[in-house]
Amino acid sequence: MTSLLQPDLLIFGGGIAGLWSLLRARAAGYSALLLESRALGGVQSIACQGIIHGGTKYALGGRLSAAARAIGEMPGRWRACLEGGGELDLSGVRVLSPHQYLWSSGNLASSLAGFFGSRAMRSRVTPLAREAFPPPFDQPAFRGALYRLEEPVLDTASLMGELARQAAPWCGHYDPAALDFEAELVKVGGLTLRPRRLLFAAGAGNAALLEARGLSQPAMQRRPLQMVMVRGSLPPVYAHALGASANPRLTITSYPCSQRSGAVAGGVSGNVWYLGGELSEKGVGRSREAQIEAARRELASLLPWLDLDGLRFSTLRIDRAEVVTPGGKRPDDIFLGRQGDLLVAWPTKLAFVPRLADAVLEALRDLAPSGGGETLPLPTPPLAQLPWEETTWS
Numbered sequence: 001m002t003s004l005l006q007p008d009l010l011i012f013g014g015g016i017a018g019l020w021s022l023l024r025a026r027a028a029g030y031s032a033l034l035l036e037s038r039a040l041g042g043v044q045s046i047a048c049q050g051i052i053h054g055g056t057k058y059a060l061g062g063r064l065s066a067a068a069r070a071i072g073e074m075p076g077r078w079r080a081c082l083e084g085g086g087e088l089d090l091s092g093v094r095v096l097s098p099h100q101y102l103w104s105s106g107n108l109a110s111s112l113a114g115f116f117g118s119r120a121m122r123s124r125v126t127p128l129a130r131e132a133f134p135p136p137f138d139q140p141a142f143r144g145a146l147y148r149l150e151e152p153v154l155d156t157a158s159l160m161g162e163l164a165r166q167a168a169p170w171c172g173h174y175d176p177a178a179l180d181f182e183a184e185l186v187k188v189g190g191l192t193l194r195p196r197r198l199l200f201a202a203g204a205g206n207a208a209l210l211e212a213r214g215l216s217q218p219a220m221q222r223r224p225l226q227m228v229m230v231r232g233s234l235p236p237v238y239a240h241a242l243g244a245s246a247n248p249r250l251t252i253t254s255y256p257c258s259q260r261s262g263a264v265a266g267g268v269s270g271n272v273w274y275l276g277g278e279l280s281e282k283g284v285g286r287s288r289e290a291q292i293e294a295a296r297r298e299l300a301s302l303l304p305w306l307d308l309d310g311l312r313f314s315t316l317r318i319d320r321a322e323v324v325t326p327g328g329k330r331p332d333d334i335f336l337g338r339q340g341d342l343l344v345a346w347p348t349k350l351a352f353v354p355r356l357a358d359a360v361l362e363a364l365r366d367l368a369p370s371g372g373g374e375t376l377p378l379p380t381p382p383l384a385q386l387p388w389e390e391t392t393w394s
């Protein structure tokens with residue numbers, strides 16, 4: 001293979017950041033190509049909870065930060081895409097739920113009522129009357145308050161599958177061991193590229209790519225999680241349990257078992273519950289068994305009427321990769337760094353990716369789009385799998 005390709009933009013990484021940027025750049029007339037070392041759909045993107053945040057979660061500390069306001073427009077931009085009238089056509093993507101719930105129990109309920117009644121929050125959340133409580137909150141034993149939050153939850157397999165389908169003609173699978181950066185050239189096996197701009201959108205892989213270019217900046221941080229998956233006869237739930245801190249104590253998203261063969265193993269119908277929030281952050285130091293035990297305790301404490309018998313459990317260890325922040329806290333916003341012709345991106349959240357792609361396009365503004373029709377003479381990368389399709393259950 002000996003050929004020279006000269007795309008306007010060469011992207012590394014086929015998660016949400018790389019795929020969205022590729023499609024936006026191509027729609028703007030740029031010849032953009034993407035190299036993926038593993039699978040299209042990403043590492044974090046396919047395994048994320050699919051929540052399209054509008055900033056409310058960031059306001060749970062009791063105030064609306066600047067970042068919370070800035071990301072407030074994200075659900076609207078996503079909705080336009082999902083309806084087929086936005087910057088990308090995502091009308092084929094499955095929305096698991098158009099909204100989520102926030103729930104609180106006991107004495108926390110009254111203090112939250114004041115906060116959610118405030119002018120800033122009123123447009124975001126709707127308090128629900130008891131007779132409108134959906135399962136599993138429609139129980140006499142549930143004494144808390146329930147709020148509906150108009151932020152959708154997406155099926156990440158359907159989202160990443162649709163983006164991968166649209167982007168596939170310009171994506172190539174390659175072995176990073178065969179990668180070489182030589183001045184302005186990128187060599188992959190026998191293939192040589194001279195991109196006008198490079199975008200590292202490889203999530204946790206950005207650190208190694210920067211190192212391969214001889215760079216140590218921008219520095220990356222990892223914030224690890226141990227997520228819990230529960231399979232069995234469970235109702236669909238998309239909800240955050242509010243605790244005493246600014247982070248939800250538990251976040252539950254659901255995935256129908258019947259849709260995915262791996263989740264139906266054992267003939268169980270119902271849903272897979274994917275558990276995040278503080279449980280997954282505090283559970284990083286626990287063994288798998290201890291984390292499953294902690295999840296059982298948390299479910300028994302928050303939803304005591306739930307029958308835990310017959311449920312199967314598993315966990316997933318995964319890192320969130322972001323630009324470094326003082327104290328290792330979550331960045332408030334997207335990050336796009338630029339050093340000459342190199343762009344380095346971390347979206348911080350799946351939901352923020354339209355904002356990241358705006359920044360990428362802004363960083364290409366000084367380039368006239370060449371509109372070239374070049375493709376990569378490499379195999380198309382496979383599709384990433386949902387975590388519960390690949391796991392073993394306890």
Ligand SMILES: Cc1cc2nc3c(=O)[nH]c(=O)nc-3n(C[C@H](O)[C@H](O)[C@H](O)COP(=O)(O)OP(=O)(O)OC[C@H]3O[C@@H](n4cnc5c(N)ncnc54)[C@H](O)[C@@H]3O)c2cc1C
Binds near residue numbers: 042202227348
């Ligand atoms: C458990 C979990 C739950 C989350 N829930 C939510 C949520 O509900 N809502 C939300 O908005 N955000 C959520 N997030 C955050 C969100 O998932 C991430 O911010 C986002 O998916 C990051 O996308 P990315 O494209 O940067 O990275 P990734 O999805 O990790 O993709 C990076 C890609 O780069 C590839 N790669 C790595 N190295 C190389 C290389 N050398 N060359 C080429 N390719 C390479 C990888 O194989 C991968 O395909 C969650 C994150 C986690 C971990």
